[in-house]
Amino acid sequence: MIKQVIFFAAMLLPGAGLYGQPAVPDDAQGSGQTIHPQDRPQSQTRVPERMLSPAWEELTSGDFALAVERAGGVCIIPMGVMEKHAQHLPLGTDVFAARHIALTAAAGEYAVVFPFYYAGQIFEARHQPGTVSYSPQMLYDLLDETCREIARNGFTKIILMNGHGGNNNFLQYFCQTQLASARDYAVFFFNPSEDRETARQIAALRKSTTGGHADEVETSVLLVIRPDLVHMDRVVLDSGADQNRLPLPGAYTGIWWYARFPNHYAGDALGASPEIGRLSIDSDVAQLRDVIRLIKADTATRQLQDQFFRSAGSFRNGSNNKTK
Numbered sequence: 308m309i310k311q312v313i314f315f316a317a318m319l320l321p322g323a324g325l326y327g328q329p330a331v332p333d334d335a336q337g338s339g340q341t342i343h344p345q346d347r348p349q350s351q352t353r354v355p356e357r358m359l360s361p362a363w364e365e366l367t368s369g370d371f372a373l374a375v376e377r378a379g380g381v382c383i384i385p386m387g388v389m390e391k392h393a394q395h396l397p398l399g400t401d402v403f404a405a406r407h408i409a410l411t412a413a414a415g416e417y418a419v420v421f422p423f424y425y426a427g428q429i430f431e432a433r434h435q436p437g438t439v440s441y442s443p444q445m446l447y448d449l450l451d452e453t454c455r456e457i458a459r460n461g462f463t464k465i466i467l468m469n470g471h472g473g474n475n476n477f478l479q480y481f482c483q484t485q486l487a488s489a490r491d492y493a494v495f496f497f498n499p500s501e502d503r504e505t506a507r508q509i510a511a512l513r514k515s516t517t518g519g520h521a522d523e524v525e526t527s528v529l530l531v532i533r534p535d536l537v538h539m540d541r542v543v544l545d546s547g548a549d550q551n552r553l554p555l556p557g558a559y560t561g562i563w564w565y566a567r568f569p570n571h572y573a574g575d576a577l578g579a580s581p582e583i584g585r586l587s588i589d590s591d592v593a594q595l596r597d598v599i600r601l602i603k604a605d606t607a608t609r610q611l612q613d614q615f616f617r618s619a620g621s622f623r624n625g626s627n628n629k630t631k
């Protein structure tokens with residue numbers, strides 16, 4: 308158990324490769340010759356496929372094309388935010404979790420994982436220290452340009468893997484807006500369904516029945532990924548109770564979260580345990596791995612998109628009603 312925790316923690320340390328050792332090109336060893344990169348054809352830059360890290364920032368520029376190819380054109384953006392998580396969890400909790408799940412899933416079913424992405428919708432935490440909330444236009448443009456840069460580097464399928472609940476509406480809207488103009492890549496939003504067996508096992512282990520943020524399960528996940536950043540002695544410093552200060556059933560308004568959970572704590576984390584964390588992580592990893600495999604094999608999305616863009620751009624010649 309301790310070994311596993313150390314392994315997970317090591318993955319998140321700067322400079323720690325997922326496989327614990329650097330990938331060394333086999334033709335660079337023992338030849339005694341200096342080969343200038345510009346003189347070497349791409350095909351001679353051989354890295355055993357098993358040595359390719361899924362982490363974008365750990366790849367060399369020379370290995371990148373091989374990574375894109377091996378990934379089947381799939382890149383994952385694990386998304387989080389800088390937000391208070393009660394008094395006991397770090398601001399980057401959601402990014403740590405999203406990135407850990409993405410890297411673990413991509414190690415099983417290879418895909419490239421984009422670096423630490425912390426620009427998310429989080430206006431509702433502006434009253435709490437440490438929050439980073441970019442403007443609406445900046446949030447949209449940054450994600451749009453990130454996708455375009457990922458596509459410019461050769462990927463054709465981008466999976467948004469979200470670790471922050473406050474991003475959900477924005478990311479669905481972002482996916483809808485991908486139809487606004489033609490493009491040569493597709494964006495997918497990883498949307499796991501409820502894993503009933505895991506939910507049952509977690510419910511049997513949990514000591515609390517409420518939750519939603521920095522709660523028993525989220526704290527358990529961090530106890531697995533970054534136990535060094537969890538301060539269980541500070542759980543009691545804030546209340547995670549629903550303050551229910553805006554009883555307006557049937558109406559949605561932006562202040563709703565602040566009205567209920569101004570401490571950015573919803574639930575009771577005291578019962579958190581690595582056992583619960585591992586169940587939650589394993590379920591997410593398995594679902595994401597399946598989705599990577601499905602999206603790798605998928606050709607229908609791009610075909611339909613291309614057909615749609617051709618059709619949507621051709622009203623003037625009267626062909627917009629035709630489907631091919």
Ligand SMILES: [Zn+2]
Binds near residue numbers: 401470525
């Ligand atoms: Zn969170």
